[in-house]
Amino acid sequence: MTISNDTAGPGCSPAPNPLPVDAARALIRRAIVPVATVERVALRAALERVLAEDIVSPIDVPAHDNAAMDGYAFDGTALSAAAATGTGTAQLTLAVAGEARAGHPFARACGAGECVRIMTGAPMPADCDTVVPQEFVVRSGSNVTFEPLRIERGANCRRAGEDLARGQAALVAGRILGPADLGLLASLGVAEVAVRRRVRVAFFSTGDELRSVGEPLAAGCVYDSNRYTLYAMLTRMNVEVLDLGVVRDEPDAIEAALRTAAASADVVLTSGGVSVGDADFTARMTATFGDVEFWQLAMRPGRPLAFGRLWPAGRGVGCESALFFGLPGNPVAVMVSFYQFVREALVAISGAIAPTPLQFAAASRVPIKKRPGRTEFLRAVAMRDTAGQWSVTPTRSQSSGVLSSMSEANCLIALAHDQGDVAAGALVDILPFEGLA
Ligand code: AMP
Ligand code: MG
Numbered sequence: 324m325t326i327s328n329d330t331a332g333p334g335c336s337p338a339p340n341p342l343p344v345d346a347a348r349a350l351i352r353r354a355i356v357p358v359a360t361v362e363r364v365a366l367r368a369a370l371e372r373v374l375a376e377d378i379v380s381p382i383d384v385p386a387h388d389n390a391a392m393d394g395y396a397f398d399g400t401a402l403s404a405a406a407a408t409g410t411g412t413a414q415l416t417l418a419v420a421g422e423a424r425a426g427h428p429f430a431r432a433c434g435a436g437e438c439v440r441i442m443t444g445a446p447m448p449a450d451c452d453t454v455v456p457q458e459f460v461v462r463s464g465s466n467v468t469f470e471p472l473r474i475e476r477g478a479n480c481r482r483a484g485e486d487l488a489r490g491q492a493a494l495v496a497g498r499i500l501g502p503a504d505l506g507l508l509a510s511l512g513v514a515e516v517a518v519r520r521r522v523r524v525a526f527f528s529t530g531d532e533l534r535s536v537g538e539p540l541a542a543g544c545v546y547d548s549n550r551y552t553l554y555a556m557l558t559r560m561n562v563e564v565l566d567l568g569v570v571r572d573e574p575d576a577i578e579a580a581l582r583t584a585a586a587s588a589d590v591v592l593t594s595g596g597v598s599v600g601d602a603d604f605t606a607r608m609t610a611t612f613g614d615v616e617f618w619q620l621a622m623r624p625g626r627p628l629a630f631g632r633l634w635p636a637g638r639g640v641g642c643e644s645a646l647f648f649g650l651p652g653n654p655v656a657v658m659v660s661f662y663q664f665v666r667e668a669l670v671a672i673s674g675a676i677a678p679t680p681l682q683f684a685a686a687s688r689v690p691i692k693k694r695p696g697r698t699e700f701l702r703a704v705a706m707r708d709t710a711g712q713w714s715v716t717p718t719r720s721q722s723s724g725v726l727s728s729m730s731e732a733n734c735l736i737a738l739a740h741d742q743g744d745v746a747a748g749a750l751v752d753i754l755p756f757e758g759l760a
Contacts, residue, residue, distance in 0.1 A: 341621040343740050344698040351630060351664055354646060357674040358589060360520040366508055369500050371561040372518035373675045378494040383484035384510050388447040391479045392456045395467050397438035399453035399476030406471060416468045423448060438467060447480055454479035497676035519674040525584035526553050526592040527567035529577060535569055548726060549594040549657045556661050560669055578608045585633035585645040589672055595652030597627045605649060615647055621697035624723035625660040627651050653723035659700050684750040685713035691745040693738045702732035705753050715753050
């Protein structure tokens with residue numbers, strides 16, 4: 324099977340100078356203004372939020388030296404003294420002076436020839452730096468005996484501040500807070516953190532043929548699926564979403580929806596109506612209150628894209644405005660354009676330090692036809708064989724209207740702008756869906 328990603332239909336002839344994907348990304352990056360408002364939230368509400376302050380550890384974590392195992396704590400200098408006596412098989416015997424449990428320290432220092440029965444997490448008694456695990460010792464009465472060569476000085480002792488030292492930077496501003504970060508903040512005793520306010524995104528679909536779920540499907544109509552994929556992708560990014568529904572292909576309705584969206588959100592997303600036949604129509608709507616360009620991208624799927632800024636109440640510094648992405652209408656093109664452009668923009672607007680996108684190489688199981696001069700994304704299924712090698716097969720349909728192929732796929736194959744045909748077995752870059760927020 325040779326997969327061709329060329330699904331151009333009538334009216335889809337390439338524009339004379341389509342914009343390369345990297346150039347579009349650079350133009351989008353230049354237009355980003357991160358949200359500035361900061362709010363304080365309780366720790367649990369901070370999950371997936373963008374940290375707005377550096378967190379410096381106010382304490383040592385752990386706060387005290389403590390045992391990493393159940394056993395007996397003692398002064399490790401006893402080990403070298405025992406080794407100096409010689410044979411290597413000599414036994415070391417210590418008297419058990421008492422007990423330390425987590426939350427219940429041993430009250431006094433531990434003297435020469437003594438040890439303290441200690442449980443994991445218990446503070447190390449003064450003058451002790453080593454824990455011999457209980458499996459290594461023979462206990463008889465109030466003495467323990469073990470081979471000193473089986474243990475090194477300092478073993479099984481977790482040092483105060485070894486996780487985080489007081490005054491050390493624990494987390495930096497811009498971090499998207501994950502489960503480990505919430506735990507880390509709790510370990511510092513931090514109950515509230517400053518985070519950036521969430522990015523607000525308003526979106527709507529355009530098209531006279533669209534019907535919403537729950538409505539009867541009249542002849543020639545299709546259900547609006549883009550609002551659901553957009554809702555889902557946005558919700559996973561933890562942005563605030565405002566769904567403005569379906570807007571008919573009528574200039575006034577589209578203008579009103581765009582103005583409402585721009586006045587209430589940081590980012591406006593639309594789908595449909597930006598292909599060649601409709602572009603002028605949408606352009607007219609944004610011309611009076613937006614700086615919007617209509618791009619033909621050197622990309623498949625997702626060739627048409629409108630991008631710019633909308634000024635619903637007039638242009639100028641201090642005036643409210645919203646970034647605008649006019650996504651294509653085809654359901655797969657919507658998702659691919661979102662993942663390639665909108666996602667990165669939303670991360671940047673949120674004020675986050677962008678996480679490195681997941682990407683790795685896999686061997687294509689089939690030859691792929693690819694014309695240099697545009698970036699192509701193929702829906703594909705990647706799998707790992709029993710030897711641990713990754714290979715990838717494009718889904719049978721690469722039409723940008725076939726959403727089921729997106730459901731079937733678990734990754735996109737990304738074929739770079741200058742790349743040509745791919746031979747079977749050659750390595751290609753894949754962008755896994757798993758792990759993509
Ligand atoms: P357009 O870019 O408006 O010409 O739309 C391109 C194709 O995508 C057409 O077949 C539309 O019917 C389809 N389409 C547009 N918007 C949606 C939507 N929200 N849900 C499903 N299909 C859509
Ligand atoms: Mg349309």
